[in-house]
Amino acid sequence: xxxxxxxxxxxxxxxxxxxxxxxxxxxxxxxxxxxxxxxxxxxxxxxxxxxxxxxxxxxxxxxxxxxxxxxxxxxxxxxxxxxxxxxxxxxxxxxxxxxxxxxxxxxxxxxxxxxxxxxxxxxxxxxxxxxxxxxxxxxxxxxxxxxxxxxxxxxxxxxxxxxxxxxxxxxxxxxxxxxxxxxxxxxxxxxxxxxxxxxxxxxxxxxxxxxxxxxxxxxxxxxxxxxxxxxxxxxxxxxxxxxxxxxxxxxxxxxxxxxxxxxxxxxxxxxxxxxxxxxxxxxx
Amino acid sequence: xxxxxxxxxxxxxxxxxxxxxxxxxxxxxxxxxxxxxxxxxxxxxxxxxxxxxxxxxxxxxxxxxxxxxxxxxxxxxxxxxxxxxxxxxxxxxxxxxxxxxxxxxxxxxxxxxxxxxxxxxxxxxxxxxxxxxxxxxxxxxxxxxxxxxxxxxxxxxxxxxxxxxxxxxxxxxxxxxxxxxxxxxxxxxxxxxxxxxxxxxxxxxxxxxxxxxxxxxxxxxxxxxxxxxxxxxxxxxxxxxxxxxxxxxxxxxxxxxxxxxxxxxxxxxxxxxxxxxxxxxxxxxxxxxxxxxxxxxxxxxxxxxxxxxxxxxxxxxxxxxxxxxxxxxxxxxxxxxxxxxx
Numbered sequence: 103x104x105x106x107x108x109x110x111x112x113x114x115x116x117x118x119x120x121x122x123x124x125x126x127x128x129x130x131x132x133x134x135x136x137x138x139x140x141x142x143x144x145x146x147x148x149x150x151x152x153x154x155x156x157x158x159x160x161x162x163x164x165x166x167x168x169x170x171x172x173x174x175x176x177x178x179x180x181x182x183x184x185x186x187x188x189x190x191x192x193x194x195x196x197x198x199x200x201x202x203x204x205x206x207x208x209x210x211x212x213x214x215x216x217x218x219x220x221x222x223x224x225x226x227x228x229x230x231x232x233x234x235x236x237x238x239x240x241x242x243x244x245x246x247x248x249x250x251x252x253x254x255x256x257x258x259x260x261x262x263x264x265x266x267x268x269x270x271x272x273x274x275x276x277x278x279x280x281x282x283x284x285x286x287x288x289x290x291x292x293x294x295x296x297x298x299x300x301x302x303x304x305x306x307x308x309x310x311x312x313x314x315x316x317x318x319x320x321x322x323x324x325x326x327x328x329x330x331x332x333x334x335x336x337x338x339x340x341x342x343x344x345x346x347x348x349x350x351x352x353x354x355x356x357x358x359x360x361x362x363x364x365x366x367x368x369x370x371x372x373x374x375x376x377x378x379x380x381x382x383x384x385x386x
Numbered sequence: 387x388x389x390x391x392x393x394x395x396x397x398x399x400x401x402x403x404x405x406x407x408x409x410x411x412x413x414x415x416x417x418x419x420x421x422x423x424x425x426x427x428x429x430x431x432x433x434x435x436x437x438x439x440x441x442x443x444x445x446x447x448x449x450x451x452x453x454x455x456x457x458x459x460x461x462x463x464x465x466x467x468x469x470x471x472x473x474x475x476x477x478x479x480x481x482x483x484x485x486x487x488x489x490x491x492x493x494x495x496x497x498x499x500x501x502x503x504x505x506x507x508x509x510x511x512x513x514x515x516x517x518x519x520x521x522x523x524x525x526x527x528x529x530x531x532x533x534x535x536x537x538x539x540x541x542x543x544x545x546x547x548x549x550x551x552x553x554x555x556x557x558x559x560x561x562x563x564x565x566x567x568x569x570x571x572x573x574x575x576x577x578x579x580x581x582x583x584x585x586x587x588x589x590x591x592x593x594x595x596x597x598x599x600x601x602x603x604x605x606x607x608x609x610x611x612x613x614x615x616x617x618x619x620x621x622x623x624x625x626x627x628x629x630x631x632x633x634x635x636x637x638x639x640x641x642x643x644x645x646x647x648x649x650x651x652x653x654x655x656x657x658x659x660x661x662x663x664x665x666x667x668x669x670x671x672x673x674x675x676x677x678x679x680x681x682x683x684x685x686x687x688x689x690x691x692x693x694x695x696x697x698x699x700x701x702x703x704x705x706x707x708x709x710x711x712x713x714x715x716x717x718x719x720x721x722x723x724x725x726x727x728x
Contacts, residue, residue, distance in 0.1 A: 152575055154725055188568035190396060192403040201399075204392025205578040229403075245572065260588035 181251030325373030557631030
């Protein structure tokens with residue numbers, strides 16, 4: 103379990119804290135989505151969690167070990183996928199994975215198998231400098247999982263990927279969850295968060311503004327309404343019913359019984375709409 | 387050890403594909419050709435020696451000068467003397483019954499003028515029976531003062547220039563490239579650590595320096611040097627230079643920002659070359675400059691009679707420097723290069 107308590111971080115020269123009093127817990131085997139627009143503090147939190155930034159204030163514990171006491175062994179069990187491609191440009195895709203895997207003491211996966219999984223098998227002997235942005239992104243993701251990490255930090259893992267590859271990467275992420283890996287997923291893509299995450303946290307201007315399962319957030323902040331399309335003669339009509347109003351429930355029931363219903367849509371809010379409602383800002 | 391080998395594999399492959407190995411090979415070939423075919427064994431100095439005009443009564447000194455085989459050109463005619471002096475390559479001495487006068491071209495060093503003056507004074511004194519040659523004892527501080535020819539003298543300087551300057555440049559270039567392509571951020575979250583990072587780059591530089599040294603020396607001076615001692619010396623200096631390069635390179639974001647530091651470094655490293663060419667140029671602390679130790683230790687190694695004890699002092703100085711810079715580079719790498727900006 104990852105436990106973050108009162109995490110605060112301040113960059114020299116700034117008036118306000120980049121991250122202020124942030125608290126959350128991530129259970130083993132959970133995919134935890136960290137949503138926020140650029141500059142909200144997502145990367146700062148992730149960089150503290152992976153030890154790249156010093157812990158100034160607050161506490162971070164992995165199981166019962168404090169982040170301050172973690173040493174090189176900590177890096178043996180984490181995998182990090184960065185938003186911007188950061189591969190050795192002069193090395194081939196295969197060499198990038200093979201040599202990087204050699205930096206770990208633990209057993210690592212076969213680079214060829216992972217390359218095939220992320221759709222780079224044909225480009226294994228091509229230098230990374232000749233890869234497209236999407237290919238580099240896949241290589242970065244492949245490198246993050248080469249050491250079979252127990253905790254995965256994924257920063258915009260699907261950014262710039264075509265739908266088919268994105269589907270495959272999502273499947274790998276779900277597989278890792280099934281293997282009881284903990285996944286910290288940073289994104290500003292609400293659809294990715296909604297599809298993959300067990301819980302999401304919204305961060306804005308360094309502060310957490312909401313945290314729950316996507317479903318609960320929708321229930322809590324969305325409007326309980328149903329849009330019904332029905333046929334009246336040759337004309338298609340539609341009507342919205344607000345379910346928290348007693349008489350509208352009866353009206354809906356009546357309509358369902360008497361009309362020729364074509365479609366019924368729940369009118370729940372998207373995570374994007376909830377974020378805007380809470381912060382006044384858009385995620386993108 | 388496994389992590390170090392893999393980090394070294396990354397660095398070696400990147401260095402090869404960046405052309406660093408090729409550049410080193412080209413420099414080695416260029417230096418070998420230069421020493422063997424371009425640089426002469428002796429340099430003909432534009433200074434052609436001394437021209438003497440004997441204006442004494444009856445030109446009484448000219449015969450003596452001629453029999454002495456002093457190498458100086460002796461004239462009794464002013465016109466001939468002036469003609470020779472007009473070539474601009476000789477120091478003139480006009481001798482008469484009252485003494486002598488020195489005629490300078492203007493570019494001669496004080497040392498040259500003073501030695502000519504002293505020689506002439508000694509000559510005149512000896513004619514008067516006032517010389518005191520018996521009392522002059524010559525002692526040499528260097529037990530084996532055998533001189534190297536010009537080709538051989540170039541070897542220590544060229545060796546130092548490659549091992550030190552290229553080593554410094556390559557070490558820092560690799561850091562800048564890793565920053566540019568951000569691969570350093572991936573390394574940061576691996577368990578390899580700062581020591582592996584530092585040692586793999588230093589080892590690569592040492593390997594290239596050793597191969598360069600072997601190739602360059604074998605094809606220029608052959609087996610006229612103790613290669614075990616030479617490679618030991620180069621090994622320590624290559625480690626030292628890489629640590630200095632990595633330490634300084636971390637405070638700059640690109641090679642262009644680093645240019646001023648590099649120029650300053652090259653200037654300092656080239657100072658011992660002046661001392662090598664003219665021993666009068668010397669200042670306190672010069673021995674601490676790595677190029678000084680390389681140039682003078684390799685020079686001594688090439689002379690007959692060199693023994694291992696002569697390696698102790700330079701190795702001691704450079705080993706202490708190496709340890710200091712290793713500690714500094716390691717600390718800065720750990721706190722600066724392998725962390726995000728705070």
